[in-house]
Amino acid sequence: MKLSEAWQLSRIPYGEVVYRSIAEEKGRMWWGAFGRNHPGKEIQDELELTKRALRIAKFDKLVVAIFNIVVSAAPFASSFLGAPVLNLSSSISLSLAITFGFTMLYAIQTLSAFVNAEPSVLLSTLPIGRDDFSLITIFSFIRSIDYMVIGSILSQVILTAYLTSSPIATLIMLGASALNAVFAVAVALWFSKVFQDNLLRGGRSKINIVLRLIFILMWGLLLVGVGLMFSVPLYIVPNLETMLLSVGHISNMLLRLLYPFSAGTVIGATTYSNVPFTMILQAAVAMVTYTLLAVMASKWILGTIKRISKEGGVKITRVTAKDFSVKTHRPLLGYILKDLKVASRNPATAFFFVLPVIETIIIALLISNFETLRTSVVLVATFMGGIFALLLPLALLSAEGRGLEYTKTLPISSRRIILSKAMLSTATYVTVPLALVGLSLVKPAASFSAVLIPFLITIAIASASIIEIKLFLGTVVKGKINAIINDLEKLVVGIFTILIPECAYAASFLTTFDQSFSLLVMAGTVLVELVVGFYVLRR
Amino acid sequence: MQSGVSVATEPLIETFGLTKKFGSVRALTDLNLRVMPGEIYGLLGPNGAGKTTAIKTILGLLEPTSGWLKIAGFSPTKNLIEVKSKIGYVAENPIVYDSLSPRDFLEFVASIRKLNQAKTNATIAHLANAFDMTQYFDSPIATLSHGMKQKVALIASFIHQPTILLFDEALNGLDAKSSRIVKDLVSFQAQKGGAVLFSTHIMEVAEKICNRIGVIHQGKVIAEGTLEQLRGKTGGNDGTLEEVFLKLTHEEAEVADTSKMLREAFLENEIV
Numbered sequence: 001m002k003l004s005e006a007w008q009l010s011r012i013p014y015g016e017v018v019y020r021s022i023a024e025e026k027g028r029m030w031w032g033a034f035g036r037n038h039p040g041k042e043i044q045d046e047l048e049l050t051k052r053a054l055r056i057a058k059f060d061k062l063v064v065a066i067f068n069i070v071v072s073a074a075p076f077a078s079s080f081l082g083a084p085v086l087n088l089s090s091s092i093s094l095s096l097a098i099t100f101g102f103t104m105l106y107a108i109q110t111l112s113a114f115v116n117a118e119p120s121v122l123l124s125t126l127p128i129g130r131d132d133f134s135l136i137t138i139f140s141f142i143r144s145i146d147y148m149v150i151g152s153i154l155s156q157v158i159l160t161a162y163l164t165s166s167p168i169a170t171l172i173m174l175g176a177s178a179l180n181a182v183f184a185v186a187v188a189l190w191f192s193k194v195f196q197d198n199l200l201r202g203g204r205s206k207i208n209i210v211l212r213l214i215f216i217l218m219w220g221l222l223l224v225g226v227g228l229m230f231s232v233p234l235y236i237v238p239n240l241e242t243m244l245l246s247v248g249h250i251s252n253m254l255l256r257l258l259y260p261f262s263a264g265t266v267i268g269a270t271t272y273s274n275v276p277f278t279m280i281l282q283a284a285v286a287m288v289t290y291t292l293l294a295v296m297a298s299k300w301i302l303g304t305i306k307r308i309s310k311e312g313g314v315k316i317t318r319v320t321a322k323d324f325s326v327k328t329h330r331p332l333l334g335y336i337l338k339d340l341k342v343a344s345r346n347p348a349t350a351f352f353f354v355l356p357v358i359e360t361i362i363i364a365l366l367i368s369n370f371e372t373l374r375t376s377v378v379l380v381a382t383f384m385g386g387i388f389a390l391l392l393p394l395a396l397l398s399a400e401g402r403g404l405e406y407t408k409t410l411p412i413s414s415r416r417i418i419l420s421k422a423m424l425s426t427a428t429y430v431t432v433p434l435a436l437v438g439l440s441l442v443k444p445a446a447s448f449s450a451v452l453i454p455f456l457i458t459i460a461i462a463s464a465s466i467i468e469i470k471l472f473l474g475t476v477v478k479g480k481i482n483a484i485i486n487d488l489e490k491l492v493v494g495i496f497t498i499l500i501p502e503c504a505y506a507a508s509f510l511t512t513f514d515q516s517f518s519l520l521v522m523a524g525t526v527l528v529e530l531v532v533g534f535y536v537l538r539r
Numbered sequence: 540m541q542s543g544v545s546v547a548t549e550p551l552i553e554t555f556g557l558t559k560k561f562g563s564v565r566a567l568t569d570l571n572l573r574v575m576p577g578e579i580y581g582l583l584g585p586n587g588a589g590k591t592t593a594i595k596t597i598l599g600l601l602e603p604t605s606g607w608l609k610i611a612g613f614s615p616t617k618n619l620i621e622v623k624s625k626i627g628y629v630a631e632n633p634i635v636y637d638s639l640s641p642r643d644f645l646e647f648v649a650s651i652r653k654l655n656q657a658k659t660n661a662t663i664a665h666l667a668n669a670f671d672m673t674q675y676f677d678s679p680i681a682t683l684s685h686g687m688k689q690k691v692a693l694i695a696s697f698i699h700q701p702t703i704l705l706f707d708e709a710l711n712g713l714d715a716k717s718s719r720i721v722k723d724l725v726s727f728q729a730q731k732g733g734a735v736l737f738s739t740h741i742m743e744v745a746e747k748i749c750n751r752i753g754v755i756h757q758g759k760v761i762a763e764g765t766l767e768q769l770r771g772k773t774g775g776n777d778g779t780l781e782e783v784f785l786k787l788t789h790e791e792a793e794v795a796d797t798s799k800m801l802r803e804a805f806l807e808n809e810i811v
Contacts (some may be wrong), residue, residue, distance in 0.1 A: 099565075150804070318675065318678055319677050320673055321642070321673055321676035322665075324660065324668070325660045325663075326642055326647060326663060328646065328650050328655075328659060329650040330650070331654075333650070334649075334650025338636070340709055341639055345639075401636070401637070402637075403637070405634060406635050409598060412620075413620060446683060
């Protein structure tokens with residue numbers, strides 16, 4: 001089979017992966033149908049969904065590729081802002097590290113469907129040879145990540161060429177970017193297999209649950225990386241540059257041996273004139289080793305994809321049930337537990353549960369710069385935490401997927417469903433006030449408001465979640481872009497619900513300078529919001 | 540056909556002039572249905588005849604365009620929760636939460652239905668053993684076959700011992716043993732005084748388990764009654780339900796023509 005033919009045919013399994021992942025979201029895109037019926041829409045929507053799947057995927061890939069280009073270019077900003085040559089090694093290292101993280105994060109979400117969806121089944125019934133079949137599967141895999149990988153490689157190579165004007169440096173950067181993509185994809189494929197394997201194995205093993213938790217936490221750490229990225233050009237790059245190019249410490253040498261810092265050092269050395277030869281040699285040897293490792297990783301990727309095409313994805317291990325007992329709960333708790341299980345087992349929504357961890361880290365970072373726990377910092381921190389918490393209701397609606405069709409047949413009101421999702425979102429936020437109480441033991445609070453405000457905001461989060469979900473259920477949207485706009489609209493309403501009591505506190509404090517009175521005003525505002533929330537819920 | 544045991548006079552499912560339109564498409568027209576306690580009513584029709592629309596409207600998943608209905612004395616538009624608590628429903632394509640295991644899923648359903656734990660566990664144990672679920676009870680539903688998913692949906696439809704069963708092609712994908720078990724369960728439901736509305740396009744199923752059959756075609760019930768009554772309507776005293784059905788839907792001549800055309804097309808080609 002010609003390569004061009006195989007490339008054309010790979011569109012079918014790739015389309016299947018894309019369709020399946022988008023079909024999962026159908027429930028959320030037309031959630032409004034829960035409360036009301038729209039005659040004739042269901043059939044039309046199915047047709048539209050099928051037609052649009054590939055177009056949506058292309059748009060998604062393009063957006064992610066642009067984002068990847070931006071983040072890969074971010075570390076080079078310091079080179080444009082300050083001394084161009086001095087920061088080259090660390091800029092390259094960090095650019096590779098960040099691109100590695102994002103490529104992996106995105107690839108995990110795409111590849112989970114790839115290893116699970118048995119996308120090649122459609123073609124497996126046709127008279128196609130085994131090798132051709134493997135080639136088609138490999139191409140369909142490449143289609144999932146092509147834009148993003150090409151985008152980041154191009155941006156890194158172009159920026160290096162521009163900053164160094166050295167063909168050798170540019171060529172090494174090309175090699176290093178390619179290695180980076182191979183490593184990111186290999187790790188993502190491995191994680192996807194582990195996660196899917198863990199999920200599909202089933203059973204009630206505690207180890208499985210712990211492994212799933214580790215996997216989710218890993219995503220959370222990647223998201224923390226996004227926050228760190230903003231401080232890369234100003235704080236991290238200059239310090240790292242000094243470390244990479246210092247001769248003395250053994251830790252610096254180890255850093256040079258570590259990927260992607262070795263790549264940064266080697267490329268930097270082609271431009272710097274005063275880098276000691278031993279340093280270049282250390283980094284070059286490390287790079288050769290990583291190249292060999294990348295070759296092995298590539299072989300493993302190809303082998304794994306071939307196995308997927310032959311064996312139909314992840315091997316399922318059945319665990320024999322020892323009994324058939326179930327534990328019943330009150331309906332509300334039953335729904336919350338269901339939501340927890342469903343959302344934590346969906347790679348696209350699982351990481352929302354690590355948001356509390358991120359919230360706490362951000363607050364700790366914000367407060368570490370001050371001697372006391374200031375009320376103003378607490379207001380900012382709780383607001384940021386609130387935004388994170390408000391993402392969860394939408395994620396929980398997404399996680400419903402097609403299961404929603406079944407829920408509609410059960411004797412449960414949409415009011416109770418909304419309440420369960422609002423409670424879950426609020427519960428994730430509770431870590432913020434608790435973390436602040438803990439921090440107040442280490443850093444004295446400037447006033448008692450600093451500790452009480454987050455608890456009041458918890459009530460605002462509950463109201464915001466109720467209003468957000470209720471508004472969401474009342475609307476029906478078609479298409480991915482409209483769905484995103486719809487999400488954002490509801491999110492903005494939620495954000496305002498948190499912002500109003502904070503503004504009420506700030507306004508009354510600036511007018512009266514009385515903290516107790518300001519707290520009372522804030523408490524009154526959140527209670528009014530709660531009443532509004534319950535009124536909206538009852539309607 | 541089975542003989543049902545009627546224990547009350549009020550119908551458990553009653554519809555009058557029930558019509559459902561999807562835009563300009565009329566999926567259901569003027570459906571008048573009365574299913575009595577102890578009765579197994581078969582809704583028989585070809586693909587796209589309106590069986591699923593009828594069942595979804597009765598369950599309250601679709602709002603009727605016109606007409607009214609009562610389920611165990613309740614109106615789905617006014618008392619949706621009461622109606623749903625009385626119904627056990629199995630869809631044509633078992634749509635359940637794929638990432639949950641059958642255990643997780645049944646736990647969720649039992650919690651929402653506010654069921655007694657001990658009683659529920661006993662019911663689940665009986666049904667799970669009957670359907671040979673041991674190997675699959677803790678596996679994610681996504682990894683199960685269509686038949687296994689259908690079994691999970693069937694167990695979920697029985698755990699609250701509903702008054703009414705709404706089965707939409709519920710035997711799809713089931714093996715012979717499970718299929719037989721479902722037929723028995725449906726029959727027990729009728730013997731207990733419950734009602735069953737069973738949609739199918741398989742004549743043999745309708746012929747064996749239903750007390751009364753409604754033939755639905757292009758959204759309209761064109762004939763209703765026992766097999767004997769349906770035979771009478773087609774002017775004969777014998778013939779299988781399939782023959783009766785084709786006569787009622789006026790498809791007999793069309794099927795004969797199609798069969799003739801296919802016979803000529805296939806017999807002319809040699810097997811390679």
